[in-house]
Amino acid sequence: MGEKLAGKPVVQTLRENITSRVATLNEKEVTPMLLLIRVGAREDDISYERSILKNCDLLGINCVVNELPTSISMEELTKVFEEANSDTNIHGIMIFRPLPDHLDPDVIPNLIDPAKDIDCMSPINLQKVFEGKSRSFAPCTPKAVIELLKHYEIPLEGANVVVAGRSLVVGKPLSMLLLDENSSVTICHSRTKEMPSVTAKADIVVAAIGKAKFMNEEYFSESSIVVDVGINDDGNGKMCGDVDYDAVFDKVKAITPTIGGVGLITTTILLGHVVQACETLNSTKKNFSLV
DSSP states (O other): OOEEOOSHHHHHHHHHHHHHHHHHHHHTTOOOEEEEEEESOOHHHHHHHHHHHHHHHHHTOEEEEEEEOTTOOHHHHHHHHHHHHHOTTOOEEEEOSSOOTTSOTTTGGGTSOGGGBTTOOSHHHHHHHHTTOTTSOOOHHHHHHHHHHHHTTOOOTTOEEEEEOOOTTTHHHHHHHHHHTTOEEEEEOTTOTTHHHHHTTOSEEEEOOOSTTOBOGGGOOTTOEEEEOOOEEOSSSOEEOSBOHHHHGGGSSEEOOSTTSHHHHHHHHHHHHHHHHHHHHHHHHSSOOOO
16 A cells, blocks of 8 residues: 655645744845736746745735736846846746746846846756756756655665656756755656666656656656656546656555645745745845844
8 A cells, every 4th residue: 555645744844934034034124025926827837826826924924916918028037037136126037937938048047146136036946956066046846856755764875766758947946955865866857768668666666757647657666755746637627747657656665646746845945935035135235144
């Protein structure tokens, strides 16, 4: 019988840590502030925005939303970032993606101040992840995977971990974070030959392929610990992961659920980054000691 690795207990532990740090900042008359930049009104962006606002309220973080028209020019968007970068009351900045086609995706990551880049969009912060500087803002989903595994006291040092997926959003940065934990990492992808024979030998398998129910029981063994990062439509309007959860649950040691798993932790990681940015920006701005 598999164990369900739920995200809720992980979130609770992270929230306690964040709340404590926010209280310390409040004692210095500082409140962390997040700026959300939303271009247009995509339904999934608004849904995520609601979740962030709710969590900010819960954790004592101020949050403002700058809603921009889809017709905004690169010049105008650049000005929005410049103003936010220079505003000392704003500690973290996040822009919802994807963006309209006329906005250059190669330019936008370079507009954000790396010190306020809580979603690890800046190439400077991404480079730090690949250099093994774990104090930098790592992408939130990979960091959520690490936090989940640590919370459930799943040994990472020396563990044989397979990451199925090689995107710059999850697969590659997660591999770097696992290397920082002294895991032995194998990256698989859509062109990997006989992938089930590779994944079935691993202690931990992270599924980040982006295909609904792509991995069934043949990909795992009874001792497998499975972390499913995928969020897909199963074709019937229901959410499913990259792993066929129902087919796999009883065949593995432990697995994350599609709903209430890694995704639940991601927003809390993001807000932890806002607090981290606030601490860092205030400690460098003046004599500001955090004990």
